[in-house]
Amino acid sequence: MCNDTHVGVVSNEFQLLADATNTQDRVENIKLCPHCDLIVELPKLKVGQRAICPRCHSLLSIRYYDNPFIVPIVYALSALIMLALALSFPFITINIAGRFNQIFISTIPKALFNENFAVLSWLFIGFVQFIPIVSMFSVIILCLNLKLPGHLMRWLARLLFAMKPWCMAEIFLVGVLVSFVKLMSYGEIGIGISFIPYCLFCFLQIKTYQYIDINTLWQRIDKQPKLVRLPQPGQSGIVQGFRLCHCCHAILPDNQHICPRCFVKGYIRKPNSLQWTLALLITSAILYIPANILPIMLTTALGKVIASTIFSGVVLIWQEGSYPIAMIIFTASIMIPVLKMLAISWLCYEINKNDNKNNERLLIVYEIVEFVGRWSMIDVFVIAVLTALVSMGQFMMVAPASGAIFFASVVILTMISANMFDPRLIWDRHAQSVKKEV
Ligand SMILES: [Zn+2]
Ligand SMILES: [Zn+2]
Structure with a gap:
């Protein structure tokens, strides 16, 4: 390639x-x-x-x-076919002491609803089903260049790139694999017919986004506005009085706040970027406390209820000897959120220093923070899978607990916080001639 x-x-x-x-x-x-x-x-x-x-x-x-549009169509279409197969057949099976249960991907949100955790259910539907499906349909419609009204094409293109960080199908898949390890000591786990199609769907969905170039796509919808x-x-x-449209990447005069190509409002720099970043960061740091203190999951076995927090879950997996999985959960659920909050705080601190050192290093830190943040959702998806799969009444069942909602909020808020940070501020710092933030 x-x-x-x-x-x-x-x-x-x-x-x-x-x-x-x-x-x-x-x-x-x-x-x-x-x-x-x-x-x-x-x-x-x-x-x-x-x-x-x-x-x-x-x-x-x-x-x-x-032709940059054919390959994304092929990938997106194949991804949708795989997802249709994945949704139609059993996904995972479990056999604990002769009691058999199987789940479909589509039954996971229902199990969360039944446990009165509608918030988690909606997050699951949104991140694992709705957003990936809409994204793939959007790619097909946009790349086929169907003769749809211009505003509809613009709306779809805006939606497509806005949804990208929130497509979490592959994170859910890792969550499923972690669930397997958690359940191994309890019973026999099997994969259903839809498991392989779902793995293929994850792969094809990632490839679809990889082959979509934002500039090429918007160029086809409409030309770069005249300057x-x-x-x-x-x-x-x-310095020259130009700004980038953050949505369609058009170059515009800095005083033109509505982009004539995508109609999205924007400024030369994200307004109050640091204030928003810090406000969201502080909120997520506060929520991180109950997320760790409160149990995230309740396991009932033979009438006995065991509450587990994020940390005790890691310790349990470690004691069972699944060291790699314990490390994955520890990294995703404890290390990444903490390091992410520290990294964003450091970026905000450095931005206020009037020097021009470490620009590239700061940008690398920002890009890492942006990339890894969503992976902390693994633990939330593990709870979703376990809730749906281990549902055998008083014999054995798993249910989410309130810590899970706090934890999901931390992950989402830190993602938005990183998104509110404007990396261009790193490069604006020392230039005396630079006009400061709007
Ligand atoms: Zn635009
Ligand atoms: Zn650059």
């Missing part, structure tokens, strides 16, 4: 656009880096090439195939 040929360059170093005959042609090839605000002029990418920002080394654009002057490559957008 991609042969790793990097072409991240500032155009005045190369004669990249000799064939561009007018300003608009050139604007189509100019990108504003969403991570560091550098204006970069790109050549027309050949198949297999990717464009990397020369300042922060973020990926700006990538070209996998001559009266050309952004100069090699300088920050904020």
